[in-house]
Amino acid sequence: MTKLIVAKFGGSALGPNGEFIAKIIQRVDKLKTDSKVIAVFSAPLTIYNEKKRSLTDVVLEQGRNAEKGEKPSLDIVKSTYQKILEKVDENNKENCIKTIDYHLEKAQSALDEAYKNKEFANEVRSKALAFSGEILMSHVMNHILRSNNIKSEAVKFDDWPIITDKNIEFTNFLAAESRERMNKTVDLVENNEVVTIGGFIGKTVDNITTTYERGGSDRTAADLGILFHKKYETSIDFEKDSSVVSADPKIVDSDLREITQLSYNEARLAGMFGMKILDPIAIKEIVENGVDIPITITNMKVPEKITTIKRNLEEQKGHPIKIVTGKENCAIFRIETSAIQKLLTSLEKDKHYSEFVILSPFTKDGIEFSRILFLDGEYVKRNEKYLLAFDSLATITFNRGVITLIGDEMWRVQQVASRTSAKIGESGLNILNMDAQEETSRIIIVVEDTHDNIAKAIKAIHQEISNINFE
Structure with missing residues (x-):
């Protein structure tokens, strides 16, 4: 059976203004040597008032401003993508510019609607976030991958495989309905080395744009693993700026132990109780769908450092209190x-x-x-x-x-x-x-x-x- 890696790259993996994209290219190039790859992307980070911020937070702020009667602006978002655009070669630049303009027009239209109605909620909110963040970033990364001689294609929102219920802002994955809509994505995986897709975003069977809660790109990766595990030998890889250690390094600065393996149960509990390993609902969805998929947390800077997450561990190693x-x-x-x-x-x-x-x-x-x-x-x-x-x-x-x-x-x-x-x-x-x-x-x-x-x-x-x- 052909191998498939669903690799998720979050905002910190992308870096401010796409600072770490060169490293992502190296990782994708490595992953595709013996496997198909679906690369899931979060919204990128930007630098605003000398602080790192997700474009998600920037657009949410613009939406709140629109509710108050302040004219919303995507200037910060546009400037961020202009910087990322520098990583696209001349052969792909024109199409990439068109892609950026197309998606930001959709995002601006949603914000303008929020300004007009003094309400930033439901599908208006979801569209503003989707087309300025995750979906757009997946298309831009597609052009960057092509610029680096990688055969890739992005999933269009019209062909979206992640179907959800009608809880628009805090939505839930529907596996059966998603399987019915995944054929276009299956074709893309078959015919390319890498397929890019935005995380966090779903749509209902009636084509209403929905979003998971924050951290939802992890769920997208899990959902894709659920959908593809019978067609490919599937694994999920969360690319981070570190592998898992025994406590939050921002709190504990000494005697940290590297954790090489976790069970699904341990990883889910750690996520529920504050460790930013992965969204615990991602594990829950895998378990509820009766799927057993190996998961790795990879330190992008030192890819040899990984934490493996499995449903059941054959042998527990190291200190029992992980x-x-x-x-x-x-x-x-x-x-x-x-x-x-x-x-x-x-x-x-x-x-x-x-x-x-x-x-x-x-x-x-x-x-x-x-x-x-x-x-x-x-x-x-x-x-x-x-x-x-x-x-x-x-x-x-x-x-x-x-x-x-x-x-x-x-x-x-x-x-x-x-x-x-x-x-x-x-x-x-x-x-x-x-x-x-x-x-x-x-x-x-x-x-x-x-x-x-x-x-x-x-x-x-x-x-x-x-x-x-x-x-």
Whole structure:
């Protein structure tokens, strides 16, 4: 069976104004030596007010300005693509300029509609983001690849293979419907060395433009893996500026361990709880579709450094506690246990939402209450009325942070719960909740989300781990 690599390149991989595109060309050229390649691209970064920003954020800001009655502008976006255009040779430049103009006209049209109606939402928002960011970048990268003698083609939005439901701004992948629309993309893969496509973007069966939530390009890569795994020997490669280490290097600057392998479960938990490895929903979609695809996280700068992610690992190597991570801006929802099942069913079937953890229940005045730890406080704020409709006496506590230890074989570690909790106490932090079991792939510690509490706890626990013995 022919090999296929779905390689995702995010904004940081592209660099500000496409600074790292030469490295991407090297990586694509290497990947295609013995495999077909589908390259998934995020929106590029730009430099604005001396800071790195995604064009996604720039366009979102213009959309908010349009709602306020301020004339929206794509000048920053245009200047970014003008810089990237310098990487296109003369043979491809004219067509690339036409492509940029065509897509930015569509994006500007969406922003103008937002300005006219004083509303930047739903398909207007999705079109503005799609045609200024991911879709346009995939077409520009197609011209850059051709400029480097690579036989490539971009997927046109008319032929888009990622079909989603009608939740326009927070959409969900529909595998069966996508399979019915993937023939054009299959032909492109068959007839080219590399096919480029924008991440983050979908469309409904009625051709309405949709977007995933932030981080959605990871989901696009996973969805393509799901679609192609029966036609090719498929793997997914996330190209990053580093492979996976045992904690966020922006928080912990010493004694970091390189993590060479993770299970699907470990990777999903790490993503849910704050590690920017990959979008945890990408793993969830692979599992729910009954697919077993090997995933790698590759350090673009040093491609020999990779982290392999598999459904099941044959042999666990190294320290059983692989990652210490944390998440700010969480919320705890308390609800009578008798009402929780309806809520959980609705979250799964109606909202397709799973970024939460059920904590241990408690009893008060003879009534049992359940607690749901939501890992995105903003989601809870947006859906507060929906959540409280299941129990009018339910309560929500915001400003909670969570620290998590991750490792499928953490049960092999002696005194892990007691020693980590003691270490947090020594750091001057008050533990509001600790959820641990004798045999678990995670330990959850909830603290107040103020100041630098989360970072302090991560540093303290990570330092302690190396001193904990395991069998």
